[in-house]
Each structure stands twice: as structure tokens, then as C-alpha cells.
Amino acid sequence: MAVEIPRASTYMLANARVAVELAQGAGLSADADGLAACDILVRDGRIAGIAPPAASGSEPRVDVRGGLVLPRFVDGHTHLDKGHVLHRARNPDGTFLGARNTVAADREARWTADDVRTRMDFALRCAFAHGTAAIRTHIDSIGKQTAISWPVFAELREAWKGRIELQASALCPTEFAIDDEPQFRETVATVARYGGSIGGLSFMGTPPGEKFDRALDRVCQAAAANGLGLDFHVDESHSPDAVTLEPIARAVIRNRFKGRVIVGHCCSLALASDADRGRIIGLLGEAGIALVSLPLVNLYLQDREAGRTPRWRGVAPVHELAEAGVPVMVASDNARDPFYAYGDLDMLEVFRESTRILHLDHTARSWSGLLGPATAAAMGFATPGKIVVGGPADLVLVGARDWFELNARPWSDRVVLVGGQAIDRTLPDYRELDGIA
């Protein structure tokens, strides 16, 4: 993008276009696409004003020629601890099982603090260069790994303060709460020490029973007692046995859990009968649960069978959920690991591909909140994911003037502003990782 951001403490981003839903306190009126032309005044690194375009002004002007100005992004479901291992841990067949086994072996053999730190920092630099302001990562919390990875996460959260706001959630089978109480207690204590969420992996290949309900009660009670959130990996499968979402919603209601509850994936919900899906969506609403869909990874892992073309997309029924008022989000999930061989924690890619995979285009509903504010609200990030008058000038400038232009190209030439200044968007080189074999 051919714009020069001045070093001046005050300047005007002139002839900008914003999604009205993403601009707070601006009072602009939206066109049919939810967009409005405006000038954005930046002063001392903050948004000093948003107003309809004016021909002139005294401050230096950066003419963005009708291009979209977006808030920096929020990515609510990632696995920074797993990422960038593909050179040493490739999924043998591209399946979910192949991913799980390959990651388990890699974790056991190689996830030292140095290894985890190097890969997490690499991933954060990718996300930052693409324009992300806030990330939640899941952290494998199994055996010795809990004590290794969480302190590294806390260290990076501190180191990245002011650039990327970080949250974390512990990932281990939900039924550990019953099957392995000492490990469960250690995980809860660790997450309580550093702050975050618990919940884990709900579907382990067998239909949920009475033991799963007891495990959920313990998880809800432990989260409530320690002021933690809940965040589950749910039914990432086409199996008819993958029906753990309903018991999770019922447990949240039964335990009167008042904290934030997030469920991720929920692939099999799309395959449920209309009656079952309607009932479960109703329960999500009653329980106050928000759902994050991971379309890129679902498309990669779900319905994969050697020699057979996939028949379904693997994604949660996002339209039906949104229609019922359940807060929905999209996020990156994995990047360059056995669960997903691609990805770069680029929320613009996630938004573009989600639009295509989930058919978010050609609808009356606005989906712009998926870039950040939906996730910020559901997960309690301080970063609003919006352009706020009085807030930091943390912005992403692209040449695209509408959603179709935005979703047609990767916009690799975007400009990312943090505190009103353009950041160096050079992506880290994969060769840096050659040393962590």
C-alpha cells in the first residue's frame, strides 16, 4: 500500500472507509455494506476523532483513497505451543488421529522451555506483523508439560505487553477431573497462578456418560472457586458419538456457573438432526455460552480419508447459532503443526477463508465483528477490537474499499499501525527454526 505514515504526533487519515460496527463513538451512518467514509484524526498515538470527510485541515494528511481502515485483530483460539514443528513432526496421513499421535510424540521428546519459547515467540511475531492485537492460546497441560509451558507463556505475556495481549487456556482431557485427580489439581493450581481458563478436550472417541457429567461438575466448581473461565474443545469429529456439547451446556446451567464459557469446534453439531441442533442451540443460549469456529483447520482435518474426496466442510452451524443469538467467533486454531500444515496466524486470512467456507457473504447479517470485537467481548480482552475515539490508534490499513475487495486478495501490503506508528511488517524467516530440530 503506497501510503507514508508521518512521524508527526498529529495527522489525519483522510478519505478512509470504516465498518460502522467497528467504529465506536463515531456517529457515522452506514451504507448498504455497513461502511462509511470518514477522516480519522490521530493525535499522540490515539484516535482523537472520527468525522465525515472534509476537504482540508491544518494537520498533515495521509490520503488512503477510500481504503478500509480496520481495528487491529483479535484471535481467540490458537495453539502457540504446538506451532511451527512441521519440519520435524509431520502428520503421516493428515487425519485427526495422525495429528494427535504425532503431537504427543513431539511433545514428549522435544518440548523444553527453550523449544516452546522459540516457537511461541516466532508465532507471535507472525501474528503481530499481520496486525493482531490480542490472542488466546491453548496450552497442552499434560504430565510434565504443564510446569514447562505455563511459565514460558507468562514470560511471553509480559514481554509482549503493549503489542499483543495474551490469554491462555489449559488443554487436557476433560475427564482428567475424574481419572487423574492429582494432575487435575495441579492444572487448576497452575492456571489459578497465571490466570486463564480450564475445560479441555471433551470428546475422546466414546459417547459421554455419567462420568463425563461428574467431570464437568468438578471442572465447573474448580473454575468458579478459582475465578477461572471455561474453554472446551468440543466434538471435533463427524462421529455420531460426538455429542458432548449438550452435557457441557447442561453442566454450566446445573452448576450456575457465572464466568465466561467458550466452546470451540462443535463440528458434529452441523450433522445433528434439526430437532437436536435446535434444542442444543437453545441450551447454549440459556447457559450463556459463546462458540468459536475454526474453519481452516476443520476443512483440513474433517472428513479426510485416503483415496476419498471429502463430502462435508466440517464446520459448526454458525448461521443458525448467530440467528438464535449465540455469540459466534472465528479463529486461527493451529499453524504449521500436525493439526494444520499451513496457517500464519493472519486474522485477515481467517476472515477471508471463513467468509468463503461458511458462506458469510451475500447475507443480510453483518459479520465484521468476527475480525475482533465479537471475540474481545466473549473472552474479556481489554483490547476492544474496535476503533474507539480516545483509544489507541491501533489500526490496519488496506487498499480494499469494500468486503469483496477485502476478501479477494491477501493484502500482504497492508499497513499496521500501533500507537499511530507503522510497524515493521517483516515476517520471521522459517530458517530461524532450523536450529530447533
Ligand SMILES: [Zn+2]
Ligand atoms: Zn484448538
